[in-house]
Amino acid sequence: MSELEISNITKDYGATRALHPVSINVERGEFVTILGPSGCGKSTLLRILMGIARPSAGEIRLAGTRIDPLPPETRDIAMVFQSYALFPHMSVGKNLSFGLRMKNVPSPERARRIEHALEICNLTGLVERMPRQLSGGQQQRVALARAIVMQPRLLLFDEPLSNLDAKLRDTLRQELVYLHRRIGTTSIYVTHDQAEAMAMSDRIVVMDGGRVVETGTPLDLYRAPTRAFTAGFLGQTNLLTADADGTRARLPWGQLVALSAQAKGIARVSVRPETIAIRQDDTGAGTVTSVSFMGANALYTVGIAGTTLKVSQAGGESLIAAGSRVSLDFNGALHLLKDRELPEAA
Amino acid sequence: MSELEISNITKDYGATRALHPVSINVERGEFVTILGPSGCGKSTLLRILMGIARPSAGEIRLAGTRIDPLPPETRDIAMVFQSYALFPHMSVGKNLSFGLRMKNVPSPERARRIEHALEICNLTGLVERMPRQLSGGQQQRVALARAIVMQPRLLLFDEPLSNLDAKLRDTLRQELVYLHRRIGTTSIYVTHDQAEAMAMSDRIVVMDGGRVVETGTPLDLYRAPTRAFTAGFLGQTNLLTADADGTRARLPWGQLVALSAQAKGIARVSVRPETIAIRQDDTGAGTVTSVSFMGANALYTVGIAGTTLKVSQAGGESLIAAGSRVSLDFNGALHLLKDRELPEAA
Amino acid sequence: MAVVAETLPKARARVFHEDDRLLVSAGLYAALGLTIALPLVLMFLWSVADGWAPPNVIPRDYTLSRWLDMIADPGLLRAALNSTVIAVVVTFATALIALPTAWAMARFPFRLKRLVEIFILAPVIIPGLVVAVGIGQVFLFLGLSYSITGVILVQIVGTLPLMIRLMTATLETIPDDLIHAARSLGAGTVGVVLHIILPLAVPGLLAGGLLSFIGSFEEFDKSFIVGAPVVETLPIKLYTFLDPYSLQLPIASIIAFILLLPALIVFVIAGRILRDDLMAAGMGKL
Amino acid sequence: AETNLKNLDFDLSKVTRENFYDIVVPAAKAEGTVTMYNFAGSFGDAWKELITRFEAKYGIKVEYSDVKGAQANQQLIAVQKAGEDAPVDAYFAGGGDYPLLSSAGVVGNIPLTSILPNMDHYDPAFAQSLFGKPHGGAYPLVHLNQTAIGYDSAFVKPEDLPKTFDELLAWAEKNPMRLGVTLPSKGGSGGGFIYSVALNYLTGECRTKLTDYTLTAEQAADWAMTSECLEPVWDYYRKLLSVAELTNGNADTLNLINNQQLYIGTVWEDQVMTFIRGKQLPDTFRLTLLENGQVGSGDAMFVPANAKHVAAAMLLIDMAIGKDFQAWKLENKASRSPRTDLTSNLVTPETAKYLLPSSVYPRLSAPAFWDMAKALGEALDEKVLSQ
Amino acid sequence: MQAALHDRKIQLALLLLPGVGYLVLFFGGPLVSALIGSLRLDDGSFTLQWYERIFTRATMLRGLQTSIYYGVAPVFVSLLVSIPLALLIRQNFWGRKLFNGLYKLPMAVPGIIVALMVIIMAERGGFIDRVIAPFGVSMPKLVRDEWGIGVILATVWKQIPFMTLIITSAFAGIPEDIRHAARSLGASRLNTFAFVEVPLAMPGITAAILLTFIGSMGSYAIPDIVGSPSPRPLSVLMLFEFGEGRFAQVYAMGMVLSLFAVVVLLAYYALTANIGVNRAKGDE
Ligand SMILES: Nc1ncnc2c1ncn2[C@@H]1O[C@H](COP(=O)(O)OP(=O)(O)OP(=O)(O)O)[C@@H](O)[C@H]1O
Ligand SMILES: Nc1ncnc2c1ncn2[C@@H]1O[C@H](COP(=O)(O)OP(=O)(O)OP(=O)(O)O)[C@@H](O)[C@H]1O
Ligand SMILES: NCCCCNCCCN
Numbered sequence A, B: 001m002s003e004l005e006i007s008n009i010t011k012d013y014g015a016t017r018a019l020h021p022v023s024i025n026v027e028r029g030e031f032v033t034i035l036g037p038s039g040c041g042k043s044t045l046l047r048i049l050m051g052i053a054r055p056s057a058g059e060i061r062l063a064g065t066r067i068d069p070l071p072p073e074t075r076d077i078a079m080v081f082q083s084y085a086l087f088p089h090m091s092v093g094k095n096l097s098f099g100l101r102m103k104n105v106p107s108p109e110r111a112r113r114i115e116h117a118l119e120i121c122n123l124t125g126l127v128e129r130m131p132r133q134l135s136g137g138q139q140q141r142v143a144l145a146r147a148i149v150m151q152p153r154l155l156l157f158d159e160p161l162s163n164l165d166a167k168l169r170d171t172l173r174q175e176l177v178y179l180h181r182r183i184g185t186t187s188i189y190v191t192h193d194q195a196e197a198m199a200m201s202d203r204i205v206v207m208d209g210g211r212v213v214e215t216g217t218p219l220d221l222y223r224a225p226t227r228a229f230t231a232g233f234l235g236q237t238n239l240l241t242a243d244a245d246g247t248r249a250r251l252p253w254g255q256l257v258a259l260s261a262q263a264k265g266i267a268r269v270s271v272r273p274e275t276i277a278i279r280q281d282d283t284g285a286g287t288v289t290s291v292s293f294m295g296a297n298a299l300y301t302v303g304i305a306g307t308t309l310k311v312s313q314a315g316g317e318s319l320i321a322a323g324s325r326v327s328l329d330f331n332g333a334l335h336l337l338k339d340r341e342l343p344e345a346a
Numbered sequence C: 001m002a003v004v005a006e007t008l009p010k011a012r013a014r015v016f017h018e019d020d021r022l023l024v025s026a027g028l029y030a031a032l033g034l035t036i037a038l039p040l041v042l043m044f045l046w047s048v049a050d051g052w053a054p055p056n057v058i059p060r061d062y063t064l065s066r067w068l069d070m071i072a073d074p075g076l077l078r079a080a081l082n083s084t085v086i087a088v089v090v091t092f093a094t095a096l097i098a099l100p101t102a103w104a105m106a107r108f109p110f111r112l113k114r115l116v117e118i119f120i121l122a123p124v125i126i127p128g129l130v131v132a133v134g135i136g137q138v139f140l141f142l143g144l145s146y147s148i149t150g151v152i153l154v155q156i157v158g159t160l161p162l163m164i165r166l167m168t169a170t171l172e173t174i175p176d177d178l179i180h181a182a183r184s185l186g187a188g189t190v191g192v193v194l195h196i197i198l199p200l201a202v203p204g205l206l207a208g209g210l211l212s213f214i215g216s217f218e219e220f221d222k223s224f225i226v227g228a229p230v231v232e233t234l235p236i237k238l239y240t241f242l243d244p245y246s247l248q249l250p251i252a253s254i255i256a257f258i259l260l261l262p263a264l265i266v267f268v269i270a271g272r273i274l275r276d277d278l279m280a281a282g283m284g285k286l
Numbered sequence D: 001a002e003t004n005l006k007n008l009d010f011d012l013s014k015v016t017r018e019n020f021y022d023i024v025v026p027a028a029k030a031e032g033t034v035t036m037y038n039f040a041g042s043f044g045d046a047w048k049e050l051i052t053r054f055e056a057k058y059g060i061k062v063e064y065s066d067v068k069g070a071q072a073n074q075q076l077i078a079v080q081k082a083g084e085d086a087p088v089d090a091y092f093a094g095g096g097d098y099p100l101l102s103s104a105g106v107v108g109n110i111p112l113t114s115i116l117p118n119m120d121h122y123d124p125a126f127a128q129s130l131f132g133k134p135h136g137g138a139y140p141l142v143h144l145n146q147t148a149i150g151y152d153s154a155f156v157k158p159e160d161l162p163k164t165f166d167e168l169l170a171w172a173e174k175n176p177m178r179l180g181v182t183l184p185s186k187g188g189s190g191g192g193f194i195y196s197v198a199l200n201y202l203t204g205e206c207r208t209k210l211t212d213y214t215l216t217a218e219q220a221a222d223w224a225m226t227s228e229c230l231e232p233v234w235d236y237y238r239k240l241l242s243v244a245e246l247t248n249g250n251a252d253t254l255n256l257i258n259n260q261q262l263y264i265g266t267v268w269e270d271q272v273m274t275f276i277r278g279k280q281l282p283d284t285f286r287l288t289l290l291e292n293g294q295v296g297s298g299d300a301m302f303v304p305a306n307a308k309h310v311a312a313a314m315l316l317i318d319m320a321i322g323k324d325f326q327a328w329k330l331e332n333k334a335s336r337s338p339r340t341d342l343t344s345n346l347v348t349p350e351t352a353k354y355l356l357p358s359s360v361y362p363r364l365s366a367p368a369f370w371d372m373a374k375a376l377g378e379a380l381d382e383k384v385l386s387q
Numbered sequence E: 001m002q003a004a005l006h007d008r009k010i011q012l013a014l015l016l017l018p019g020v021g022y023l024v025l026f027f028g029g030p031l032v033s034a035l036i037g038s039l040r041l042d043d044g045s046f047t048l049q050w051y052e053r054i055f056t057r058a059t060m061l062r063g064l065q066t067s068i069y070y071g072v073a074p075v076f077v078s079l080l081v082s083i084p085l086a087l088l089i090r091q092n093f094w095g096r097k098l099f100n101g102l103y104k105l106p107m108a109v110p111g112i113i114v115a116l117m118v119i120i121m122a123e124r125g126g127f128i129d130r131v132i133a134p135f136g137v138s139m140p141k142l143v144r145d146e147w148g149i150g151v152i153l154a155t156v157w158k159q160i161p162f163m164t165l166i167i168t169s170a171f172a173g174i175p176e177d178i179r180h181a182a183r184s185l186g187a188s189r190l191n192t193f194a195f196v197e198v199p200l201a202m203p204g205i206t207a208a209i210l211l212t213f214i215g216s217m218g219s220y221a222i223p224d225i226v227g228s229p230s231p232r233p234l235s236v237l238m239l240f241e242f243g244e245g246r247f248a249q250v251y252a253m254g255m256v257l258s259l260f261a262v263v264v265l266l267a268y269y270a271l272t273a274n275i276g277v278n279r280a281k282g283d284e
């Protein structure tokens, strides 16, 4: 029995179906990210878990108990909102004690838990402040502290970092990971940022159009996605069709590469830009059409054999100028996609 | 004579100085990015260029003519706002024709230019739509089209992509680069996103606290920053002090490395995570304290000789587990920073 | 099994359900019927009742003669026409006067703003009678008494505060960037006002215009003291019949209807275009 | 008398009852129009009747306005002060307003009662002075009214009908909250009633003071507020109001009677007729007067000193006091006439039962003294109601 | 000239001029003349007698109390109706849009007509009385009654839409997430309402309270018609004084009423100063 069992949850808003039957199991202590583009139903699912929206069908069990009919305040779940949703009329301390008072936690215990949460979230000294007197990052941490002070069975995060700027997002992402490691609360984290998902999660659930597309560890999903959607959404990729002759397939520039699994005929594969080596070569078959310097690496687009490929060059000490002829080289195994067709553009 | 000459512009808001004398030259057709953290004065500078704020001192010349005393409507400058600032009561077509009508461009010419702008910005078919009927990305493109339809001498962008989600930001960033290549208008682009700045610009002006810190091409600034601030703001880095003996310096793990310039005593250097090679080594001096899988690479923090270093491993086919002992190896030349001190944390 | 059955229904009952919707509807509309529709219907019955004494719950005999008498009065039409013309002029003039000031209130930070705000609110606070009597004396001196111009001028004192407040609330919602964008696209001050500010101020202008129109159409105290009986508006013409000391229910009911009908019609029509948040911001925020 | 009229277009001093029409009619026609104010809400239909007749006879257009007495008075005073022309030529105004209007110089000095042909049967009691204040004929009443006790005979048996103020109090004590007394400051039937109570209970010097018409409004107010004389009045009211309903106006009292909540109330005779005709009172409603008298009054029509159409105004007033119109008014509005040749005998029996019976009227009609009544009303508020 | 127009201070003055100037001229002027008038005898000499009358006459003193009572009591009753109503109409019930337009109708009904309706409906022997008479019950006294219930009913009837409109907006201004956050932290609906929603809607609610208080304290048609003949509120007494032509007294009473309203307003500002946010935006 998993800690959280989401079984065949659907949600209809009038005629539109926001969630097709969705089933997800989360183990105790796991940090699971739900990743998907805007509008794919991530928030809807979280809200159903929290109890502030009701499912049209399906059931949810937390630690074996069915919770979907329960009102939110009885669910033992806490949530960190994208907007933080701090109570603007309460100080940081009051925000933190609110939930404990609602659950009638006795005063000394309350003080102890608040103290602890403040410390964990680096908020000591800010107890008296009002939310509007805090920076975005501090507000974010208060929202987090307010949730963990409840010591819930399940923690939900709805894109909690998306309102922060890049630098701060990086810092807080790190802090969140440490925090989870420390308190170990089972967590579901919603985001549309693949970097965030990969950096933080034990497991990623990829969603699209109200459906679960694929589930796996960040590594598995990045390296061996089985769906074009996953491949394209988790980082950059080249979605290609290759002629397979059983164990090997031919890439557009003619190279023959081993397949991870047997296939014959048209094989659909995803080739990551960083798995292709690029080399300036006046007799090469490809032409660089653009170069983007990204700091730690350079990103090229290369026209070759009628297709355009993205190629990433780590370090990129010496950039290859646009217009140069290049030759490409893939090494590794090709992972087959299970989609029937590839999308028009990645 | 540069196309745009910004000379000693200062701006005071009451007692606070938002801009210390700032001077920047921009060449004809150049795409210059102003990069800096929130509140460093980027928008203030843009607003002064546009004419919607007035400088406290200094002067601005565009194509040789002094423009700072002119009202905005007579400057040949167009701006793309962070909030898009589309006129909500006008259709896409009306938004685009507004400026042309204000400048009394005759009707057939108007139609031609709008047609062209729509096409360039991939907006054909949306002329009749109202702004609220467009997605964020589409709104962004309309804002852009509205600016370029004016065929201004100078285009200003104030964080035009910051309200979009990661995936869309990538796409539009690309489109903007292509567009600039096509129309060639001199452009100033403001952002606090270093990846954006590096991927797009001919030249980056790094600002901090109302001052220009450093100026240079993305490559130069990334590889050989002269300020700790630049090094830290453009991508990840390790800011270290090293003992220099003239031509070489000793890194924390003992390795002796050549310096790009002569130095003696305490040398301040910036070491990029991707320039350090990491290798699992049971006898190594370092210990991995955390691992983040980032897709195309893995990011480690390594404790070594009393300091904590960030190390990036490209590809990262086989991740090194946290807790493992590792040895590090830097190869390349160390670039000296010219700061007196290093900041506490990068 | 039994445990589940026990907890489920209780939890379900706590949320707003499809069935409650009808109940809420029924309750609200019943309340509306009893508190608004019923009094109006009864008032109408009084206006056509030919005697209505206890124990009759509804009148036994009816007559239209009072209505006919009332409507036959040519003065009524003249007063209605006066009222309409005055209300239209007042509405436009109020908007015109209010706009620049509202712009300043919405857009300029300045030190005495609170004070100016209170001053603009003051006509709502000070009893109209005091202002009217004071203004009556001044107007007599200026030769504005008993003229349509005088009535219009004095009514604007009453309509201006709300219009300024509503317009301020509306103009506050226009992002600075829109104006900057317009200027960067070559629009001067006139262009910005004409093409950006005015169109975007329309919701506020509608709300303020509507309230000004009704406010003017119904205004009694000030118009009466400044204009009556030389300038007769509908309320001036009709309030004599509503004199509390000699008020006859049948006639008062007719008058009430004549006074109310235009306002009600305008209100119902305008209910669709009025934006609650703007109204609230203009009227409620202090 | 020397004239204070500002816009005379004919020689007023030459006008006599005999040559009136010869001089005034041409002058009035030359003026072409005449503006009239009516202060009494319930009199609109009567004036409409008069105007129809007037316009038909003389071809002079009447601009008619209903006004509020208090405001119109203030308006005329202000206009007079400002030296402008009056907006009105013939003003039907409250009888009690004469002291206010005359002291402000608003009333045009025209001896109307001496020169209007239709005033040849005018009651001498009102011809030269009104309630003790001389007006030289300039402020003639054109309508008399009477405060009274009204009752629903369906509930009050003839043998129980109070005939004196003491009996009224006794009746009220026996029938709590069935008697309605109009608050003096909110309706003349209440003001008339309090003055009548005072007339009933005051004697000797106190009564002399009470009926001293030379007192100004302020003097009356002072006396009412301070004099011991009025103790019996306050005492009567204290007892009465503990068992009676104090109402918010004449109409309020009548409305409660129509609702069968009150059986007896203080009323105006003419207003009762209006309500009867409008079926707002039961046809069992009857009137009476109490012994020692109840206040009778009247309202005047005058020409303001700065009126623009003096001749036409005089002509209109002349027709208003004409026997035909006065008879019509009595029959339809229970408006009594200051003409000595017009009595209730001329009224149809159907109307007569709603008028005061001739056994009490005019026998028990006492002249009004509105400044004093008002003073008593304010003192009542202060001494009884607010304690 | 051009330069002058660029000066922010001059721009501000020019923009404020139409509205503020108008009010100074046609409102401030008469007000000042009223103030002066309230301090003068007929012969022009200074006096406080008109104010003295207000504070020494029992009728006037009780009138002032009554004014305050007629200002305060309806506000409480309106709140009792408006808050639940505001909560109900934000639900998604059938016919909501129509209701939203209809419930505001009383805002367009003049006070005197409201008073008329009360007489028709609630007067003893009136409509309701007649309806319930067959059941052997009768209406309590609601018109002319000592507690001014008729006045309160009529005033409340007129106030409710206004209050509800403002309170609805105040509640609508609270982000949904905040409510959800409270629920997720274990607060029941009721607790969420009491500890989160009400405090957050408070600025809107207090503003509504203040404006309705000021409005009903100064109204006279309703208390004049359905109020008790004694005591009468200052506003009604003021009208009476106007009828008597005692303008100085009218002015003095108006000043006292206004002063009271202004003091309440200022007290409100003082109390809420720390909550208030400066709404002004500035740019060049
Ligand atoms: N209250 C609602 N009524 C109708 N449709 C809704 C409602 N809430 C959400 N939806 C629809 O359901 C779908 C899923 O929405 P949801 O908010 O769950 O997306 P999301 O994945 O959280 O997106 P984002 O990343 O933009 O937050 C969308 O198509 C949305 O338009
Ligand atoms: N109107 C103003 N009045 C006072 N200070 C201002 C004003 N506008 C900007 N500032 C201050 O000037 C400084 C620079 O602000 P600016 O908006 O130019 O920063 P920025 O670099 O654009 O930041 P961001 O990335 O957050 O947009 C800040 O400290 C800001 O607080
Ligand atoms: N809507 C305002 C209603 C004012 C009524 N005034 C009546 C005055 C009677 N003298």
Ligand SMILES: [Mg+2]
Binding pocket: A042, A043, A044, A158
């Ligand atoms: Mg979402």
Ligand SMILES: [Mg+2]
Binding pocket: B042, B043, B044, B158
């Ligand atoms: Mg900015």
